[in-house]
Amino acid sequence: MRRGEIVTAFILAALSIYMMWKSTELDIGYATGVGPGGGSWPFWLSAVMLICTGCIAYNWARRSSPPSQSDEPVLDAEGLRMLIQVGGGIIGFVGLTSIISIYGAMALFLFYYVRILGRHSLALSLAITLLTPTIFFFFFEGLMRITLPKGLSFTDPFFNVLYDLIY
Amino acid sequence: MEILGLLSDGLLLALQPINVGMILIGVTIGLFIGAMPGLGSVNGVAILLPITFLVPPESAIIFLAAIYYGAMYGGAISSITLGIPGASTAVATTFDGRPLALQGRASLALVTAALASFVGGTISVILFTLFAPLLASVALSFGPPEIFALMLLAFATFVGLGGDDIPKTVLSICLGLVLASVGFDEISGEPRLVFFDISGFLHGINFLVLAIGVYGIGEMMWTIDTTRGKITTTESRMTLRGAIADAGEFLRRAWRGTAIGSSLGFFVGILPAAGATPGSLMSYGVAKMLARDGNEYGKGHPDGVAAPEAANNSASTGSMLPMLTLGIPGSPTTAILLGGMVIWGLTPGPRLFTDQPEFVWGLIGSFYISNFFALVINLSFIPLFIWMLRMPFTILAPMIFVLSIVGGSAATKDMHDVWLIVIFGLAAFFLRKFDYPLAPAVLAIVLGPIAEPTLRQSLLLSSGDPMIFLNRPIAGPITVIAIILIFMPLLKMVRNRMRQQSEKTA
Numbered sequence: 001m002r003r004g005e006i007v008t009a010f011i012l013a014a015l016s017i018y019m020m021w022k023s024t025e026l027d028i029g030y031a032t033g034v035g036p037g038g039g040s041w042p043f044w045l046s047a048v049m050l051i052c053t054g055c056i057a058y059n060w061a062r063r064s065s066p067p068s069q070s071d072e073p074v075l076d077a078e079g080l081r082m083l084i085q086v087g088g089g090i091i092g093f094v095g096l097t098s099i100i101s102i103y104g105a106m107a108l109f110l111f112y113y114v115r116i117l118g119r120h121s122l123a124l125s126l127a128i129t130l131l132t133p134t135i136f137f138f139f140f141e142g143l144m145r146i147t148l149p150k151g152l153s154f155t156d157p158f159f160n161v162l163y164d165l166i167y
Numbered sequence: 168m169e170i171l172g173l174l175s176d177g178l179l180l181a182l183q184p185i186n187v188g189m190i191l192i193g194v195t196i197g198l199f200i201g202a203m204p205g206l207g208s209v210n211g212v213a214i215l216l217p218i219t220f221l222v223p224p225e226s227a228i229i230f231l232a233a234i235y236y237g238a239m240y241g242g243a244i245s246s247i248t249l250g251i252p253g254a255s256t257a258v259a260t261t262f263d264g265r266p267l268a269l270q271g272r273a274s275l276a277l278v279t280a281a282l283a284s285f286v287g288g289t290i291s292v293i294l295f296t297l298f299a300p301l302l303a304s305v306a307l308s309f310g311p312p313e314i315f316a317l318m319l320l321a322f323a324t325f326v327g328l329g330g331d332d333i334p335k336t337v338l339s340i341c342l343g344l345v346l347a348s349v350g351f352d353e354i355s356g357e358p359r360l361v362f363f364d365i366s367g368f369l370h371g372i373n374f375l376v377l378a379i380g381v382y383g384i385g386e387m388m389w390t391i392d393t394t395r396g397k398i399t400t401t402e403s404r405m406t407l408r409g410a411i412a413d414a415g416e417f418l419r420r421a422w423r424g425t426a427i428g429s430s431l432g433f434f435v436g437i438l439p440a441a442g443a444t445p446g447s448l449m450s451y452g453v454a455k456m457l458a459r460d461g462n463e464y465g466k467g468h469p470d471g472v473a474a475p476e477a478a479n480n481s482a483s484t485g486s487m488l489p490m491l492t493l494g495i496p497g498s499p500t501t502a503i504l505l506g507g508m509v510i511w512g513l514t515p516g517p518r519l520f521t522d523q524p525e526f527v528w529g530l531i532g533s534f535y536i537s538n539f540f541a542l543v544i545n546l547s548f549i550p551l552f553i554w555m556l557r558m559p560f561t562i563l564a565p566m567i568f569v570l571s572i573v574g575g576s577a578a579t580k581d582m583h584d585v586w587l588i589v590i591f592g593l594a595a596f597f598l599r600k601f602d603y604p605l606a607p608a609v610l611a612i613v614l615g616p617i618a619e620p621t622l623r624q625s626l627l628l629s630s631g632d633p634m635i636f637l638n639r640p641i642a643g644p645i646t647v648i649a650i651i652l653i654f655m656p657l658l659k660m661v662r663n664r665m666r667q668q669s670e671k672t673a
Contacts, residue, residue, distance in 0.1 A: 005601050012338065019345055022360050026352055035627045038352030041619045042360055045341040045348075052341070055334035065332055067601045074600060079392050086388055087593055090568055094582075094589055102576060106569050113568075118561025128562065136573060144221045146577045 001070035006060050013053035019046040085117055101151035101159070103133040142166040174296055177528030181229065181536050185222065189230035190533060194541045195548075197237020202245045202552050203563065207256065208238035208483070209500045209606075210386060213378040214570050216507050217578035224511035225526050229533040231507065232487070235500055236288065236537045239443065239480045240545045243280035243472070244552050247273055256443040256479040259451040263464060263471030270467050278413035279469045280476040281545045283425045287477030288538040290429040291436070291484035296531060299520075303492040306517035311624035312635050314494070314516075316645040318618040319636075320652070321495050321610065324438055327652030331604040343608035346372045347615025354623070367583025374506040374612045376575060376584050377591050381605045383571030384592020387564055389599050394560070410546065417469060424454040424474030432478030436485025436497055443498060446482030447475035484534060490515055491527060494617065499606040502613040 020043055027037025028044075060068040075083060089112055096105035107129050115125035140146045141163075150159055180186065200211035211234045219227035242257030247264035260280060267276040309317075322340050326333060349360040350371030361368045428450040435446035454474035455464040464471045486497025487504075494516035496502035508515050513523060520527050575588045595605055629635035636646045 001601070004597075008597065008601050008603075019360065022362070026355065026357055026359055030626070030631050032631070035354070035623045035631075038355045038357060038359055041622070042345045042348045045345045049338050049341045049345070052334040052338035056332075056338070059332075059334070065602065074597075075392075078395065082392055082395075083388070083596075086391060086564075086568075087596075089565075090384065090572070090589055090592070093568070093572060094585055097572075097576075097585070098582060102573060106573070110565050110569065113565035114562060118559060118565075120559070120561065132566070132569065136569075139218075140573070140577060144218065144577075146220075147580075148573065148576055149582065 001067040001072050001074055002060075004074040005065065005067040006057060009053045009056040009060065012056075013050055016046045016050035016053060020050065086113075089113060089117070097149050097151065099151050101155050102148045103137055104151065104155065106136065107133045137162060138166070170296060170300060173300075173524065173528045174532065176525070177530070177532030178535065179532070180225070180525060180529035181532035185226050186229050186529070186533060187536070189222065189226045190233045190537050190540055191544075193230040193233025194237040194240075194537055194544055197234035197239075198241035198244070198541070198545055198548070198552060199237075200234065201238030201241025201257070203241075206386075206567070207242070207500075208235045209378075209498075209503065209609075210382040210567075211235075211238055212500050212503045212507075213375065213382045214567070214574050216375060216503060217574040219507070220510075220578075224508070224513060225529045227511060228504065228508065228526075228530055229537075231504055232530060232533060233537045233540075235483055235504075236480070236534070236541050237544075239288075239483050240281065240284045240541045241552070242479065243284070243476055244277065244545075244549065247276045247280065247472075256447055256483075257475070258444070259447045259475035260472055262451065262475075263466070263468050266465070266467035267469070267472065272467065274409050275413045275416060275469060276467075276472050277549055278410050278546070279417045279421050279472045281542055281549075282414060282417050283421060283428065283473035283477040284480040284545075285538060285542040286425050287429040287432055287479075287481040288484060288541070289535075290477075291433040291481035292531070292534040292538060294433050295484050295488055295534065299488055299492055299527075299531070302488065303517040303520040306493050307521070309493075309517065309641065311621040311628065312639055312642040313645070315618060315621040315625050316636055316642040316649065317493055317495050318614050318621065319649040320645050321614060322607070323649035323652035325604075325607045325610070327655040332602055333656045335601075335603045336607055339604055339607040340611045343377070343611025344615045344618065346377060346608075347374070347612045348619060353620065365583070367581065367587075370581070372587065372612070373579055373584060374503070374609070375578050376587050377612050378503050378506075378609050379571050379575045380588040380591025381595040381609060383567060383574070384588060385595025385599065385605070387567050387571075388592065388596045391560065391564060392596075417473070421469040421473035423458065424450070424470035424472075425477045427454045427457070428474040428477030428479075429481045432481030433485040435478070436482030437488050438497065443479040443482035443486070446485075447479040450474040450478035480538075487534075491519060491530070492517055496610060496613065499609050502610045506613045 023039040023043035023046060026039030028039040030036050030040070059065045063069050089109055093105050093109040096108060110132055111125055111129040114120050114128050115122065140148055150156070181190070196215070197208065197211060200206045201208065212231050215234065216231065219230055222230070239256060243260045243264060246257040246260040247268050250261060250265040264276040264280065267273065325340060326336050345360070349362070349368050351357065351369070352359045358369060428447070431450045431453060432443070432446040435449055436443060451471060451474050454470055455461045458464065458470060460468070483498070486501045489495045489497045490501040490505050494505070496505045505515050513519065513526065571588065572585060576585050579585070598605060625635050626633070635642070637643050
């Protein structure tokens, strides 16, 4: 945790410097009759962020914050496995949305989570995998008239059948 | 008398079939969300806000407010039966609720929590009805310096009273404000902070993207990591006769905590950024301090359940007061509600009472009705909620992730924003590990679009002189209080050091 805290502070300091630099694309000063320039608000806020990261680093050096006193790992083996399995699953879900539609990606994600990570029965996994996207489809596309990503064109014939049921 | 007339109109509006339906669904969902460990009202409201665009704005906010209410009731269920607070607002309920459950008196704890919540909710709604129009009429005279001073006060409250690491809290606030400024500069019309020149940032960062990322993805991953899915329930059987006997015991042994929680919770809830969690913890502490049998607290005293439960319900209503009258959220949940109101085309603040009286009084009317239904549904379906709590986390968690991604996609209709939700979620997971408070960032991204223009307008009014925030009769005191709150942790630190030094020398 101790090393993790200072690494996080450095990342946030780098982000603050980047945002300060990015803010200077607009005026960061004060112009009479016009008021503060467009970049001044984010610039000075980012500057305060940078100062805060300095304070966090100072507290870290003094070991005054709880994470700076902890010798525990940020993620133990089980935590790291959770992060890869769950975080990776979510990234896969969003990544597949542009290819096989949000409904197809949702079905795959649910099957992966319920069956593979949760180790539930095949019947329950399939029921959740098939029912959830179906309910979501008719709720969003039918009831709320909100169109969600359908992926690449090869999914069109499948969705045309479903649209025929709605309209 | 005028208030009574407006309130009766509001009650009639809230009793329309669509709104009663929204209240029933909202309270039920809220009870479940509140009861689930790792989920609180803020998660429910953030994840479900995108699906409210189907109904009129007044029904949408009634639905979300009902979720808020229901979640306050529901938090007690898991605190008592699982020993894990359903939400941070129910942490103090665990102190005495869990020991009661372990003594086989879960029924008494659950009935006490429900009744105290009802009393707290009802008293706070009455106080709200009396105070809201008064505050709104005063706030009508507010100009940009007063509004910016209030924003400053909201952020200062997080710094002074939040109890978190100060540099991390300030960093979180600034990060939220900077993220709110991404997109186009309103004055020059030029692109601003378009990170890595990715065009998706040109339309700015919707507050929902951050809220869903933090509360839908980050917090769920945090819960999975910390609990490792090992959650066990305490068996609790409830009968009608037993519940009546428990209600009698509530009246005898829990009235003091209920009274303290109801009043204290409301006033703590009004404080910008304070919300229900500090309200419930403070009420527990005060009730214990004032009790003759204070040493019984923590061992299963009904008063120890009643005080925080009455307080968190009361504070949830209290936190709506600054949101509706001043346009400043009193809690992270009301920050998201405020953002929702802006999406629906409503401008929260004092003018809402004069421009949209039907909306405001319909919402106030719905508080009374939600409170009643929350009590009835809570008491009737406690066994069902406990059964549902046994649902494996490996089924519930993917459902929440799916709701977050789909809700974010439906609200923003942009895959760039969906990726941002994931990035914010993962970042929130790690930041939380290092004790970075994230509620201030969510509050700031909501308030940023109000704070920046009011600062600019104020400085234009004064030709760049920042003293405008100190020498106006209303803005001045508010700014001074905000400055005191910002420096309070520093003063405390200096005082503690001086005390330590004097102890050493002694």
